[in-house]
Amino acid sequence: xxxxxxxxxxxxxxxxxxxxxxxxxxxxxxxxxxxxxxxxxxxxxxxxxxxxxxxxxxxxxxxxxxxxxxxxxxxxxxxxxxxxxxxxxxxxxxxxxxxxxxxxxxxxxxxxxxxxxxxxxxxxxxxxxxxxxxxxxxxxxxxxxxxxxxxxxxxxxxxxxxxxxxxxxxxxxxxxxxxxxxxxxxxxxxxxxxxxxxxxxxxxxxxxxxxxxxxxxxxxxxxxxxxxxxxxxxxxxxxxxxxxxxxxxxxxxxxxxxx
Numbered sequence: 001x002x003x004x005x006x007x008x009x010x011x012x013x014x015x016x017x018x019x020x021x022x023x024x025x026x027x028x029x030x031x032x033x034x035x036x037x038x039x040x041x042x043x044x045x046x047x048x049x050x051x052x053x054x055x056x057x058x059x060x061x062x063x064x065x066x067x068x069x070x071x072x073x074x075x076x077x078x079x080x081x082x083x084x085x086x087x088x089x090x091x092x093x094x095x096x097x098x099x100x101x102x103x104x105x106x107x108x109x110x111x112x113x114x115x116x117x118x119x120x121x122x123x124x125x126x127x128x129x130x131x132x133x134x135x136x137x138x139x140x141x142x143x144x145x146x147x148x149x150x151x152x153x154x155x156x157x158x159x160x161x162x163x164x165x166x167x168x169x170x171x172x173x174x175x176x177x178x179x180x181x182x183x184x185x186x187x188x189x190x191x192x193x194x195x196x197x198x199x200x201x202x203x204x205x206x207x208x209x210x211x212x213x214x215x216x217x218x219x220x221x222x223x224x225x226x227x228x229x230x231x232x233x234x235x236x237x238x239x240x241x242x243x244x245x246x247x248x249x250x251x252x253x254x255x256x257x258x259x
Contacts, residue, residue, distance in 0.1 A: 002033030007040055012197040013190055014040075014047035016090075018054040023061035026108040028079070030064075034112075035086035042093045048197035048258060050097040051189045052090070052116055054109070056182070059099070059125070062107025065134075080139040083108070087140050090115040091212070094205040096196035100189035101125045102182055106164060111140040114149065117208065119175065120189045121167040122182035127175060128164030148215070150174050200238035201258035206230075 001007050004020040004027075016037045018024045026034075041050050054060050068079055090097070090112070099105075099116035105127045113119050113127065121127070129142045137143060138159060147155035150173045158165065170176035180188050196204065206229040214222030233239055237259040245254035 001037060001040065002029075004030045005033035005037050007037045009044075009046055010190065011194045012046065012048040013193040014044065014050045015190070016041065016050060016052045018052075018060055022058075023104075024054045024058055024109070025061055025064040026083070026112070027064040027067055028082075031083050031086045035089050038086065038089035038093055042089075042095070047095065048201055049095050049193035050093055050116075051100055051186070051193050052097065052112065053100040053186055053189070054102065054105075056102055056186070058103035059101045059105040060109030060112055061104050062109050062130075063140075083140045087111060087115050091141075091145075094208065095201065096193065096199075096204055096208070098189045098193050100186045101127065101167075101176070102185055104164075106130055107138070107142075108140050111138060111142045111145065114141060114145040114175075118177045118192070119170075120178040120180060120185055120192070121170060121176045122185045123167050123179050124182060125167040125170075125176075125185075126164040127167075127170050128162070129159050130162040130164065132159060132162040146175075198256065199258075200236070200242065200254075200256045202236045202238060203233055206233060 004018065006017045006019060008015045008017060016034070018030065020027070020030055041047050068076055071079065097116040099113040099119045101113055101119055101121040103125060105113045105125065107130055110127045110129055129138045129146065131138050143159060146158065154173050165175065167176055167179045171179050178188065210226050210229050214225050238256045241256055242254045
């Protein structure tokens, strides 16, 4: 769909593919195309789950520093807002999303991976927020999404030191969900996404929203959100299918329509 970001569909899974050699640096154009891909993936009735992939060698090495190094504070403020908006659009795709991470996911690349619901990484992958080494801090969600995944103390260590972590350590601290040999990462991500694509899509979207929104508010407000979403789902076709299948065949046998 774009020069550097493609959105392809395989078995109801939308693959957001970064392709800006050699490092998939996140230029303004790449960010714009990522935002457009997020919108299209969210609205498409053909796409029922999403994989974000940078290719076999590298996920994304971060922002294209050359584009903004001469900018003033006002210019950077607007650029970062634009970047955050694009990443928020990816995070809010109302479908299950998986980041398939090969190679480096550093700076904006790590922040991009954190927009996904899950991260599957190669065993030689490296993830981190090295902005402090430039006298900066993460600007595309790193100071916000990272502590929500790994806790404040570990997030501070990663951000303060700028040290990348290997995939196994990333999985131990909760930054990565699965680790595979490099040649298997994309196929494993695609297969997992395809399984979610066969699920009750309205319920999955409601669960995603309830968890993401609910963890940002107080418990009572979160419970109210959950109650509203739970009640609304009783108007879906999938609940009727799920309940009927449960009584006739036992749990886990329903074939949902996504409606």
